Amino acid sequence: MIPRFRALLRLSSLQASYTYERMQGVGIAVAEEPLLEPLRSEPERERAARSRSAQYFNAHPFLAGAAVGALARAELDGQPAERILRLRTALSGPLGALGDQLFWAGIVPAAMGLALIAVSRGAGIGVVALVVLGYNVLRVLVTWWGLRIGLAHGLQVAHAISASRLPAFAARAGGIAALIVGAAIPWVGAWLLRGTGQPVRATVLVIAGAFVLGLLTLRRPLSAPALTLGAAVLTLLWRWSSA
Amino acid sequence: MSPLPIASLLLWGTIAGLDLASLLQGLFNRPLVTGAVAGVIIGDPGAGLRIGAALELFALDVLPVGASRYPDYGAATVAAVALGAWQPWAAALGPAVLLGLLLAQLGGVTVVAHRRINAWALRRLAPELDRGDPGVANQLHLFGLGTDLLRSALLAGFGLGTVLLLFRSPRFDLSTGQALTVVAVTGGFVALISGALRRAGTARRIAWLAGGILLGVLGLAAL
Numbered sequence: 001m002i003p004r005f006r007a008l009l010r011l012s013s014l015q016a017s018y019t020y021e022r023m024q025g026v027g028i029a030v031a032e033e034p035l036l037e038p039l040r041s042e043p044e045r046e047r048a049a050r051s052r053s054a055q056y057f058n059a060h061p062f063l064a065g066a067a068v069g070a071l072a073r074a075e076l077d078g079q080p081a082e083r084i085l086r087l088r089t090a091l092s093g094p095l096g097a098l099g100d101q102l103f104w105a106g107i108v109p110a111a112m113g114l115a116l117i118a119v120s121r122g123a124g125i126g127v128v129a130l131v132v133l134g135y136n137v138l139r140v141l142v143t144w145w146g147l148r149i150g151l152a153h154g155l156q157v158a159h160a161i162s163a164s165r166l167p168a169f170a171a172r173a174g175g176i177a178a179l180i181v182g183a184a185i186p187w188v189g190a191w192l193l194r195g196t197g198q199p200v201r202a203t204v205l206v207i208a209g210a211f212v213l214g215l216l217t218l219r220r221p222l223s224a225p226a227l228t229l230g231a232a233v234l235t236l237l238w239r240w241s242s243a
Numbered sequence: 244m245s246p247l248p249i250a251s252l253l254l255w256g257t258i259a260g261l262d263l264a265s266l267l268q269g270l271f272n273r274p275l276v277t278g279a280v281a282g283v284i285i286g287d288p289g290a291g292l293r294i295g296a297a298l299e300l301f302a303l304d305v306l307p308v309g310a311s312r313y314p315d316y317g318a319a320t321v322a323a324v325a326l327g328a329w330q331p332w333a334a335a336l337g338p339a340v341l342l343g344l345l346l347a348q349l350g351g352v353t354v355v356a357h358r359r360i361n362a363w364a365l366r367r368l369a370p371e372l373d374r375g376d377p378g379v380a381n382q383l384h385l386f387g388l389g390t391d392l393l394r395s396a397l398l399a400g401f402g403l404g405t406v407l408l409l410f411r412s413p414r415f416d417l418s419t420g421q422a423l424t425v426v427a428v429t430g431g432f433v434a435l436i437s438g439a440l441r442r443a444g445t446a447r448r449i450a451w452l453a454g455g456i457l458l459g460v461l462g463l464a465a466l
Contacts, residue, residue: 016265017380017387019362020310026365026372026387029380051375058310061268096308104306105442108270112299115275117459119292128279128292136269174442175451181303181439182455185432186463192297192336192428206425210432217437224304224437225314225344228430232341235426239419 004147006034007068011143014061023058028068035072035151049075052084059092060099065143067091069150070157077154087155094158098170103139106173111135113180120184120191247406251284252321253399259317260395264307264354265388274298274320274343281324290328290335295320297340298347300431304438315350318395319343322402326409334420340427342409346402357394361387 001009014027032053039046052075059067070091074084111131118127153160161167189203213227255277262271270276275295282291298320307313320343327339364386365372371379415423439452 013266013384013388015268016391017361017365017384018264018358019365020358021362021365023310026380026383029372030384033380047375049375050377050380051373054372054380100306100308104308108273109303109439109442111270112273112275112303116296116299119275119279119296125279125283125288125292128276132270132276136267139269175448178439178442178448178451179455179458181435182452182457183459183462185435185456186459188296188300189428189432190463192293192431193425194333202425206429207432210429210436213429213433214436214440217433218440224430224434225301225348227433228301228427229341229344231426231430232337232423235422236419239422 003034003037004069004151007031007072008065008140008144008147010034011061011065011068011147014064022054022056024061024064025054025057028057028064028071029054031064031068032072035068036075038076045075045078048081052081052088055085055088057088057092059095060103062103062139062142063095063099063146065146066150066157066161067095067146069147069152070154071150073151073154079155083155087157091158094161098161098167102142102166102170102173106170106177107135107138108177110173110177110180113177113184116184116188117180120187247325247403248284249403252281252325252403253396255280255284256318256321256399256402257392257395259321260315260350260398261391263315263317263350263395265391272315272317274302274316277317277320278324281321282328285324285328287324287328290330290332290339291324293332293336294324294327294339294343297336297428297431298323298343300428300435301344301347304434306442312351312355314347315354315398316343316347317350318399318402319346319350321399322346322406325403325406331417331420333424334415334417335424337420337423337425337427338415340431341423342405344427344430346398346405349401350398353394353398357387357391360390 010031014024014031017026018024029050036046036049039049053071057067071084071088074087115128115131149160150157185207186203189207193202193206259272259277262269278291278295278298279288280291282288285291298316302316305313323339323343326342327335364383368379368383372383440449
């Protein structure tokens with residue numbers, strides 16, 4: 001198989017060996033390995049490159065392909081070790097921030113918000129499957145793009161990413177996600193509370209109450225699951241005492 | 244109620260657990276997706292979608308960033324759907340979601356434990372890894388994948404075992420079940436709204452969120 005396809009495949013399990021010490025370091029080494037095959041004829045260089053590839057690294061898993069490609073390119077081009085290690089450190093934060101903004105705060109909530117709206121309107125599992133399929137195609141395309149841009153630009157990969165459309169799209173993704181999630185709130189509320197006797201009144205009360213609680217916990221975030229479990233225990237005590 | 248297809252649910256819970264961080268991260272761990280498939284496996288897709296959607300409200304508050312600790316909703320959702328399927332959902336939704344929340348928190352603890360086990364293996368092989376010995380990184384990686392597979396399977400097994408135990412205990416009466424449903428759904432919206440406001444950060448994004456809610460309300464009123 002072509003080395004860069006093998007690297008892409010290995011990037012899909014990037015975080016399997018995640019630790020708090022080196023974070024994705026070992027995963028990066030595993031993904032980079034096929035790209036270092038041209039160094040086979042120079043065992044010392046290959047060994048040194050392998051040693052560097054497993055050091056600390058942490059970025060967004062879907063954009064880590066850009067780092068893998070760029071680091072492999074730098075190794076193949078025979079860049080000095082300190083420049084390669086500096087590149088590794090320099091890429092970690094920005095690729096993490098960009099990916100978090102794009103995927104975790106943008107595309108994932110938007111995709112799940114759309115699926116929630118569709119399901120609350122009576123759409124079945126087909127819509128959920130479509131969302132999953134679309135998301136995975138996008139995720140693979142972004143990782144592939146990162147790998148290619150990294151291999152093409154090496155040490156200059158950060159400039160190449162800044163010049164692409166990705167940062168602008170990431171900046172807009174959060175707003176779009178907020179709009180979709182906001183639209184999902186009344187739909188999902190009405191759907192989930194149907195059957196509780198007074199769905200409209202219950203929905204309005206629940207969403208208004210959740211808003212107040214959400215605002216109250218905004219500055220001092222309380223864990224919503226803990227709050228819910230606590231309220232459930234109180235409800236059971238109240239039901240038990242009034243039985 | 245039809246008997247639970249335990250083996251299929253166990254397999255699906257394990258796949259969903261792996262998807263959390265170790266493999267793909269392709270939305271298979273999202274409660275709505277996990278719940279929908281679990282519902283189909285059990286033969287009650289409606290319950291799978293509703294319970295998955297309610298747990299998704301909580302999951303939307305989670306940012307799985309780097310070293311942060313986050314819950315694992317995969318096996319938790321499978322168990323929640325197994326508990327709530329084939330029952331009047333207005334009363335079953337609450338208890339199922341509450342079980343899912345508890346198991347998801349437990350799942351979060353196991354994620355941390357898995358990372359510590361990875362670190363233990365890394366410390367043992369660090370000299371070879373730092374020397375650049377061939378195959379060491381792959382060995383560590385496969386170890387991590389294998390232990391996460393085991394973690395996910397054990398978590399799914401624990402969740403389904405809990406459901407089988409709960410089936411033997413007395414059920415809540417209808418009004419208590421309904422009250423718990425209201426509590427669970429309200430909690431879900433607290434998570435969703437406070438998470439969305441926190442994440443929105445800027446006034447502009449809060450305006451987007453408010454605009455979305457207005458759109459949703461208008462759409463709901465129109466239909």
